Amino acid sequence: MRHETWRDMTAVASSEPVAGDAAIISASIDEPEHFAALYGRYANQLYRYAYRRVGPEHAEDVVADTFVAAFRRRDSYDTARTDARPWLFGIATKEIARWHRAEAARYRAFARSGAAPADDGMADAVADAVSARAAGPALTEALASLAPGDRDVLLLAAWGELTYEQIAGTLEIKIGTVRSRLHRARRILRARLRSQGWAEQGRTERGRTEES
Template sequence: MIARSLTDPDAFTGIFDRHFGTIHRYLTRRAGTDAADDLASDVFVIAFDRRAAFDVTYEHALPWLYGIAGNLLNSNRRRLHRDISLLARHPRPDASAPFEDRVDATLDARREIRVLERRLRRLSQADLDTLLLYAWEDLSYPEIAEALQIPTGTVRSRLNRLRRKLREPDPDELTRTGRQQTEPGQGDGNG
């Protein structure tokens, strides 16, 4: 369709119809509902303008469109904080559980979310983009590589490193946890 659109611009409508919803959902999760409409439209305007540069050996246009969307998002680094806030949302606990269990679960979840937020905020934009294309958009490694214009091996090593990095507490978290356990009245016998 992209190749055909070079001689028949109306053929690009098929690309728009097929992929607009997916790109819009991705941008909604990354930038919020208010910005997604404009950003999604911009993605397709840019794609239409650059369609002559599209490598027609690629089987699908979607990773290319994700790449354009990512570049638009990266032009405004302030969106990083909004990304992390959207990631940190947690569903409400089951209302059928006893009140005390719901409170404990909520407090535990909030603590875990804060830890995850701190860890995600420390990620570079490239790492966050890779993680979100994998986790949110369910793209394959080759599709992520195409979207970000990096080698597939880089995607593999980046995701492997991110898995380890997000599981391991950093020294600040260990210090905070140790301090919380030894504060007065926290079981040190000084009550």
Template sequence: MTTDSEVIRRSRDSPRAFGDLFHRHATVVHRYIARRAGTDVADEVMSETFLVAFERRDRFDLAHSDARPWLLGIATVLLASYRRREARHLHSLARVAEREDDDGGLGQVASRADAVADIRRIAMRVRSLSDGDRDVLLLHAWADLSGEEIATALSIPVGTVRSRLSRARKILRASAESTTSKEADHGRADAAARA
């Protein structure tokens, strides 16, 4: 099997060869974009990603055998113009989680209400991260890229990736602990009121 760098090298003389790169990575790129900005944007940004990659194929570092980080880096940069849509999408995820089926039992309703609250909190926490921290976190969590691959994708040092990922995790963890502490206090207050 040929590597991505070999496909890109071939595409410099035979542009049609670039189609192989599209077939290899379109699904991953589309899924990543859809998770970040919604399916209504995914087709457009994916197409734009591969167009930019094709136009910049002469700049691809052929020492890298996998073009996935490069493609996801291009997609991440293009998504910057869709930041507002991404924020609305995360907000809508929280709203969608609020919808409940009327046919569930009381146990299911309580369970669903807890899940709704969790999804809303997570979406709001992710939305509150800086753009750079959110990019690193989502490339790691949703695109399953390693620290080195994220560094390649965003053209930043690996140390910066580690710092951003650590900071994002710390913020999310602190927010979760704060929420858990408030819920425990609220639960104790409810128990005391019932006693």
């Protein structure tokens, strides 16, 4: 059933007219096929987020389960929220929690291999312009060490590209809590990277860039 729903959404998403997220969800209450437009709009973003966190083995399941859960809850959506992306990312984050062991194992594997599930933008956001390629093992090991709540806030900001206000709504926490968790997560990552010499390298590379 889950994968049938996934395929059905894929088939009709491209044919849906352009409309606001809240309008789409409202229309889908009586005409469920309208909900497919949200899939066409946000599935790729959610897949990239899930892929980075739990890998290709589970990412499609996370996205499929996210849209199934969202569809079932659509009648309770607050239509005053014109952007459904934070709502969908919130559901996806809860789905990812079911795969927390897979996520931790993924980060450990990256740390051992020297690869990194992060790009330069991620490094900029969480490690003060450290090169993600160079700091990959240290960065992924540090991500695995974070408390789940801190990691959720950090990755929703870095990979989901959500604002503090959106993260607060997504996780149903206060903005002050978002700020404190993000600050703590960044502090832990910087400390881990600094202990392995990467923070200093990042500053050196940045200085060379500024000089040139």
